[in-house]
Amino acid sequence: MTKVLVTGTAGFIGFHLAQHLLDEGYEVVGFDGMTDYYDVRIKERRHQMLLQNEKFTCQIGMLEDLEGLRQLATQARPDVIVHLAAQAGVRYSLENPRAYVDANLIGTFNVMEIARELGVDHLLMASTSSVYGANDEMPFDEREKCDTPLTFYAATKKANEAMAHSYAHLWNLPVTMFRFFTVYGPWGRPDMALFKFTKGILEGTPIDIYNHGEMYRDFTYVTDLVRGIRLLIDAVPQRPEDKGEIADYDSLSPAAPFRVVNIGNSDKVRLMDFVEAIEAECGGEAKKNFMEMQMGDVPATWADATLLHELTGYRPQTDVKEGIRRFVAWYRDYYQV
Secondary structure, eight states: OOEEEEEOTTSHHHHHHHHHHHHTTOEEEEEEOOOSSSOHHHHHHHHHHHTTSTTEEEEEOOTTOHHHHHHHHHHHOOSEEEEOOOOOOTTHHHHOHHHHIIIIIIHHHHHHHHHHHHTOSEEEEEEEGGGGTTOOSSSBOTTSOOOOOSSHHHHHHHHHHHHHHHHHHHHOOOEEEEEEOOEEOTTOOTTSHHHHHHHHHHHTOOEEEGGGGOOEEOOEEHHHHHHHHHHHHTOOOOOGGGOOSOOTTOOOOSSSSEEEEEESOSOOEEHHHHHHHHHHHHTSOOOEEEOOOOTTOOSBOOBOOHHHHHHHSOOOOOOHHHHHHHHHHHHHHHHTO
């Protein structure tokens, strides 16, 4: 049985990934800091649900605590590490950049050190579509240069990719980085647009719509995302001596067992269409507060997910209206509204 160490299991994506792995019979060891970036109660509830499965164990701790992380990992001896824990949020990085240094740089370094020490079969780590920054050629392709990040959050994630490539090369450690594209779904984060919009519409309070609604996002339903991650666990990047010719669609490094993979729905949705779908599901019209583009934000994201399909045979496919329907149903049930 494969044992997987997942960081961030009380988080939105980590919770769903752990649940998916447990459903497939994996043994999952969770690690989470339970930070108060948003309501800790929803994080605690996610962990409570996971703990109903005897194959799930977890430890609360901060990524910056190398010895605590090392003690857990040495005892667990995972075959695979999936590193999802991070300080999230594009906008919060304008207010508290130090949190991103601590969690995303120091914390990720600690995870890589543990993976190196244990010699795991595969290290998979979360990046973000935000690393594409000022790039304007779409859909975004993993082989593009990403040298123009527009927020400090994106800069720390780009740094993670560079750090991971060096470790893959130096220690022959197979690493896959996956770039997420606007993930949404049940048990989502309260700071994300879908959560805020649903709350505002149901409560009759105004919602902020940036760039006057002229924005596009590649919305990716969370269960599609975690299915992609699960399949990528088996797509271990080849070491340089085993490579042969690299396919022209592949981001596989010629110098290391390292690859970057987009996980997105490969479809850009206009923000106002997204809002209208939420209004229809909630049965009310939003009070809209139209605003200018927020500093560091981008007008559009759109994933080329060809590489994911070539590696796994899988394409995310949940229609955004169906995903919204499932989220609103969860929200009404969770908050009893």
